[in-house]
Amino acid sequence: MADFEEEIYCTFHHDYEANQLGVFYDMYEKGCIYRGVKPIHWSPSSKTALAEAELEYKDITSTAVYFKLPMLHSQYSEQTNFLVWTTTPWTIPANAAICYNPDIKYAIVKTNDSEESYVIALDRKEELEKIFQTELHVVGSIEGTLLQEASYTHPIYPEKTCPLLPATHVTSDSGTGLVHTAPAHGPEDYDVARKHNIQIECGVDGEGKYTSLFGKILQGKDVLTKGNAKVISILEANSLLYKTQDYTHRAAHDWRTGGPVILRATPQWFANVSGLVEQAKLALKKVRMVPATSINNLLGHLEGRKDWCISRQRSWGVPIPVFYSSDESPLITRESTH
Numbered sequence: 001m002a003d004f005e006e007e008i009y010c011t012f013h014h015d016y017e018a019n020q021l022g023v024f025y026d027m028y029e030k031g032c033i034y035r036g037v038k039p040i041h042w043s044p045s046s047k048t049a050l051a052e053a054e055l056e057y058k059d060i061t062s063t064a065v066y067f068k069l070p071m072l073h074s075q076y077s078e079q080t081n082f083l084v085w086t087t088t089p090w091t092i093p094a095n096a097a098i099c100y101n102p103d104i105k106y107a108i109v110k111t112n113d114s115e116e117s118y119v120i121a122l123d124r125k126e127e128l129e130k131i132f133q134t135e136l137h138v139v140g141s142i143e144g145t146l147l148q149e150a151s152y153t154h155p156i157y158p159e160k161t162c163p164l165l166p167a168t169h170v171t172s173d174s175g176t177g178l179v180h181t182a183p184a185h186g187p188e189d190y191d192v193a194r195k196h197n198i199q200i201e202c203g204v205d206g207e208g209k210y211t212s213l214f215g216k217i218l219q220g221k222d223v224l225t226k227g228n229a230k231v232i233s234i235l236e237a238n239s240l241l242y243k244t245q246d247y248t249h250r251a252a253h254d255w256r257t258g259g260p261v262i263l264r265a266t267p268q269w270f271a272n273v274s275g276l277v278e279q280a281k282l283a284l285k286k287v288r289m290v291p292a293t294s295i296n297n298l299l300g301h302l303e304g305r306k307d308w309c310i311s312r313q314r315s316w317g318v319p320i321p322v323f324y325s326s327d328e329s330p331l332i333t334r335e336s337t338h
Contacts, residue, residue, distance in 0.1 A: 017318050024321060025337035027271065033310075035330055037200060037267050039183075039190050040309045041252060044208030044222075045259030048313040049268055055261060057250040063228070065089050066132075066176070066242040067235050069098065069152040071119070072161060080108065082152055082164075083118040083242060085175035087249070089231045090223040093156050093214040094182035096189075096198050099167035100147045104177050108140035121177020128176065132243060155240050156214075156231070167192050184265035202265040206313070224260055269311035269320055277302050 009016055027033045041050045068081035082098055100106070107122040111134050119142065120128060129136050147164045154160035169188045170179050183193035184202040193200055203213030210218040210227050217234070221227035235241040252261040273280070280302055289295050311320055321337040322330045 020318050021321050021337045025332065025334055028332055029334075032272050032275070033269065034272065035267060035269050037202075037265050038270075038307075039185055039187055039263045039265045040268055041261050042206075042208075042264040042266065043254040043257065043259060043261050044206070044224075045257040046254050046314075047206045049266065049309055049311060050254060050261060051309065054255050055252040056255045058253050059248055060251045060260075061246055061248050062087060062251070063089065063232065064245045064247050065232060065235065066245070067092070067155060068116075068118070068240045068242055069155055069162075070240075072151045072153060079116040081116060081118050082150075082178050083120050083176045084178050084180045086180040087247070088182075088185070089235075090228040091182040091185045092180065092231050092235070093210070093218060094184050094201070094203060095154060095156075095162065095180055096183050096193060097163050097165045097181040097196075098152065099165050099170050099179040099181050099188075099192055100144055100177070101168065101170040101172075102144040102148075102166050104144045104170070104172055106142040106144060106147065106177065107138045108142065109136040110139050111136060119178065121172040123172035124175070124177050131245070155238065156234055158238075163196075165192055165196055185263045187263075190265065200265055204262070204264050206266075208262055223262065268309050269322075271308045271310050272306070273308055274306045277305070 011017075024033065041052065041055060042048070043050050064085060064087045066083060066085050069084060071080040071082060084098060086092065105122045106119055107125060108117050108119055109125065110117045111132075113134075117139060118136075120136075122138075122141065125136050125138070144166075148166060150164045151161050152164070154162055165181070167179070167181075167188065170177065181189045181192060183189045183198060183200045184204070190200065192198075201213060203211050204223055205211050208223050210221050210223060212219050218227060218230060221230055232241065232244065253259060254261055281299060284295060284298055284302070287295070322332050323336060324330055
């Protein structure tokens with residue numbers, strides 16, 4: 001509800017658009033606007049970044065995988081593997097680490113029909129026995145803190161060695177207690193990579209297809225369809241696929257096209273709103289809403305937001321007033337925005 005006689009603004013009025021450009025520069029000058037590369041919601045069907053408000057969620061069935069990552073220089077046995085679960089097999093080529101929680105106790109387990117052993121969170125043993133429909137015998141234990149020196153062979157590119165990294169977002173509530181980490185395709189993954197100075201590379205293009213970064217075997221394949229299936233077949237060919245599992249979940253889709261949305265690290269412009277949250281909350285409380293409980297939803301969004309992706313790859317709307325030099329470095333001045 002609003003006063004449509006006097007106190008409204010129209011986003012396509014030129015005065016409003018001009019004011020937007022001025023506010024953009026003021027925020028940039030104060031350090032609230034920056035350009036960075038981090039995972040954002042990306043729509044392959046629209047070929048643009050999307051805000052959370054532009055997402056709709058649908059129930060879909062996807063394939064999750066449990067896969068093995070051979071431990072290097074194991075003191076336990078030559079066939080010790082880290083057992084990892086992921087709901088996004090297409091991100092495995094981008095794997096850069098396994099995350100573990102130092103406060104979790106890990107077990108080394110074996111089955112009756114294999115000489116291989118697997119590292120999992122001890123708390124997950126009973127649930128994994130149900131999923132795998134087999135007994136898991138504990139043959140050893142590892143404190144989470146001892147995993148910091150461990151490493152493993154990359155499941156797609158065996159010439160690559162990857163580390164295990166501590167992270168508090170890892171729990172023993174689901175999966176195996178060990179988390180596949182692809183810095184270009186998840187916010188927690190990105191944060192861990194930045195903390196440990198791991199290079200963040202994105203091998204997925206604007207159409208949602210693998211680039212040459214991951215080699216000819218994957219290049220050009222759509223990550224959610226043929227690419228996903230190819231990654232699973234590579235794991236199987238390398239004897240690293242332990243189990244596949246169909247599961248139903250709610251997934252983000254583009255509200256305009258209805259197409260699926262992925263997380264993808266790309267250069268975008270962001271507003272750091274963490275310093276504005278308290279001021280915004282005070283201003284919001286002065287707004288009368290009907291019903292009054294609506295304010296709680298908006299306050300929740302404010303409290304949970306730190307960085308806001310404000311750039312879009314579209315031909316409509318108010319453009320970001322930035323020029324780029326030949327080396328793609330941005331040029332912003334007060335004159336260019338006024």
